[in-house]
Amino acid sequence: MLTILEKAAADTSKALADTAAVASHGAGEHGEKFEFSHLLDHIKDGREVEIPFGHFELPHIAPVNIGGMVIDLSPTKHVFFLALSALLLVVVALYAASRYKKSLVPSGLANAFESLVLFIRDEVAIPNMGKGGVRYVPYLLTTFFFILMMNVIGLVPFGATPTGNIAVTAGLAIIAFFMIQISAIRAQGFGHYLAHLTGGVHWLLWPIMVPIEILGLFTKPFALCIRLFANMTGGHIVILSLIGLIFLFRSFVVAPVSVLFALGINMLELFVAFLQAYVFTMLTSLFMGLGMQSGHEEHAHSESH
Amino acid sequence: MFEVNPGLIIWTMITFGVLVLILGKFAWKPILKALDEREEKIRSAIEQADKARAEAAQLLKQNEKNMAKAEVEYQKMMREARAMADKMKEDIVTKARLQAEQELKRANEEIQRNLEAAKHQLRSEVADLAVKAAEKILDETLDAQKHKKIVDGFLNQLPKN
Numbered sequence: 001m002l003t004i005l006e007k008a009a010a011d012t013s014k015a016l017a018d019t020a021a022v023a024s025h026g027a028g029e030h031g032e033k034f035e036f037s038h039l040l041d042h043i044k045d046g047r048e049v050e051i052p053f054g055h056f057e058l059p060h061i062a063p064v065n066i067g068g069m070v071i072d073l074s075p076t077k078h079v080f081f082l083a084l085s086a087l088l089l090v091v092v093a094l095y096a097a098s099r100y101k102k103s104l105v106p107s108g109l110a111n112a113f114e115s116l117v118l119f120i121r122d123e124v125a126i127p128n129m130g131k132g133g134v135r136y137v138p139y140l141l142t143t144f145f146f147i148l149m150m151n152v153i154g155l156v157p158f159g160a161t162p163t164g165n166i167a168v169t170a171g172l173a174i175i176a177f178f179m180i181q182i183s184a185i186r187a188q189g190f191g192h193y194l195a196h197l198t199g200g201v202h203w204l205l206w207p208i209m210v211p212i213e214i215l216g217l218f219t220k221p222f223a224l225c226i227r228l229f230a231n232m233t234g235g236h237i238v239i240l241s242l243i244g245l246i247f248l249f250r251s252f253v254v255a256p257v258s259v260l261f262a263l264g265i266n267m268l269e270l271f272v273a274f275l276q277a278y279v280f281t282m283l284t285s286l287f288m289g290l291g292m293q294s295g296h297e298e299h300a301h302s303e304s305h
Numbered sequence: 306m307f308e309v310n311p312g313l314i315i316w317t318m319i320t321f322g323v324l325v326l327i328l329g330k331f332a333w334k335p336i337l338k339a340l341d342e343r344e345e346k347i348r349s350a351i352e353q354a355d356k357a358r359a360e361a362a363q364l365l366k367q368n369e370k371n372m373a374k375a376e377v378e379y380q381k382m383m384r385e386a387r388a389m390a391d392k393m394k395e396d397i398v399t400k401a402r403l404q405a406e407q408e409l410k411r412a413n414e415e416i417q418r419n420l421e422a423a424k425h426q427l428r429s430e431v432a433d434l435a436v437k438a439a440e441k442i443l444d445e446t447l448d449a450q451k452h453k454k455i456v457d458g459f460l461n462q463l464p465k466n
Binding site: 045066069071072073075076078079082083086089090093094096097100101104105113114117118121137138139141142143145146162165166167168171172174175 | 334335
């Protein structure tokens with residue numbers, strides 16, 4: 001599926017480039033061909049990190065062999081911004097936490113931070129998972145703030161969005177997958193967890209039911225992974241396309257319109273950055289809650305199937 | 306754009322793991338603890354306020370009850386005091402009247418006695434005057450003693466008045 005999408009994207013960019021070439025040719029000005037794919041470099045991963053007035057190259061490390069798989073662990077642009085957002089988050093969170101040593105009533109940044117912490121705990125974790133979910137609040141908080149930080153860092157000039165890379169969202173989704181399974185096993189025991197995989201149907205139907213249930217375990221995190229990636233990439237592509245229009249038409253007349261629209265999309269992206277961090281966290285806690293509670297309502301569950 | 310870099314997946318998971326460890330220990334734990342503490346503080350403050358309010362209400366009720374009791378007692382005391390005062394007044398008036406009567410009686414007796422004495426004196430003086438007058442008129446020396454006897458006898462025959 002990914003290769004199809006890649007092909008489609010390549011086709012689109014080729015078509016756009018052709019249009020640009022035709023447009024520039026028609027205008028009869030400089031014969032230079034506009035490469036739309038240059039704009040897409042912005043959302044692509046790479047070895048270079050852009051800084052004002054230049055860029056620097058990231059070091060290359062030799063690939064390592066993990067369990068028979070040769071994996072290149074060299075840092076890329078997205079690894080750099082991943083680490084940067086993690087570092088920023090640590091600084092902000094530790095600062096907010098230090099404010100509580102002085103007084104139980106926070107102010108300023110700590111107050112804003114607290115409102116989000118309270119929101120995740122009281123509106124996301126506890127309603128979805130019940131009182132037993134309190135122990136998973138640190139995980140959910142880390143997920144929320146880490147994703148939020150990565151989403152926002154891509155809106156800063158020269159920044160890149162790590163969550164716009166499917167490998168990063170896949171990494172987050174794999175962790176979410178394990179958390180969902182661990183919380184379910186912890187809440188209802190391994191026996192009940194396995195029993196739940198049969199869907200509570202007659203044993204003759206197990207050959208059908210068990211693969212479906214197992215598939216269901218994977219589709220949830222997979223959806224999380226694709227949703228976050230697509231949302232974060234989509235906004236960037238829209239902005240780049242709007243900016244690209246200026247170069248495509250080679251006209252300053254288009255610029256105000258493009259910039260205005262791009263500004264609007266940028267604001268929308270800021271909202272989406274928060275929204276998607278919330279959606280990822282909310283759905284993770286919802287899936288965890290479903291796994292944790294299904295043991296208590298086994299009977300009702302089996303009837304509904 | 307759509308190729309999945311396994312190295313990046315591993316870096317993401319490592320970063321996330323480190324982040325969970327650091328933040329869990331140094332950020333979430335103190336923050337959540339502080340939030341719980343504050344909630345506990347607010348809850349206990351509200352509970353205390355409720356308790357204080359209940360206590361105050363009870364105190365007010367008690368006060369009202371005490372006031373009512375005091376009022377009843379006051380009324381009773383007033384009534385008793387008034388009754389006592391009335392009785393005392395009556396006693397005093399009665400005593401005063403009795404005393405006045407006694408005083409009056411005594412005064413009357415005194416007057417009577419004085420009157421009696423005065424009458425007596427008057428009578429003797431009149432007798433003496435009569436004797437002297439008779440002496441002068443008769444110009445005759447009579448035995449004063451004898452004469453007086455005669456006059457006394459005459460006077461006694463006179464109707465007493």
